[in-house]
Amino acid sequence: MTEGNFKIAEKSDTETLVEFIQEFYEFEQLKFDESIVRTALANILHDDSLGRVWLIQHGDEAIGYVVLTFGYSLEFRGRDAFIDELYIRESYRGQGVGMSVIQFIETVCPSLGIQALHLEVEQKNTAAQNLYRKVGFKDHDRYLMTKWIAN
Known part of the structure; x- marks a missing residue:
């Protein structure tokens, strides 16, 4: 495939x-709080100004998901987007699905007014890093830093 x-x-x-989000968070060793996930997911599914969520399918079977969230950046010339989450079930990895997801997102971005596309990848996930570099993502030699504002 x-x-x-x-x-x-x-x-x-x-x-x-x-279900996919829980699998992804287990894979990435992230804390999974179902009520928080459900609230955040309901918000983005209800409000198109926040972003978009797609199921990745093989035939009629869902095999993963991708979340694109919107932002705005002077540096990146206006509206930008973040591939916030991208998850493909393990049995479908390494078969070109990730490449097709990135290509799909790239084709959607112009219609959404997106000038630049960003993503975050774990330092230990070298397979994903290789894919992202292969499709043109560049490391800015910066650190993503986060400060939680809400509990």
């Missing part, structure tokens, strides 16, 4: 998405 197809996520996809 070298391609996935994409379905814009709807409220009816919440259970599938929460």
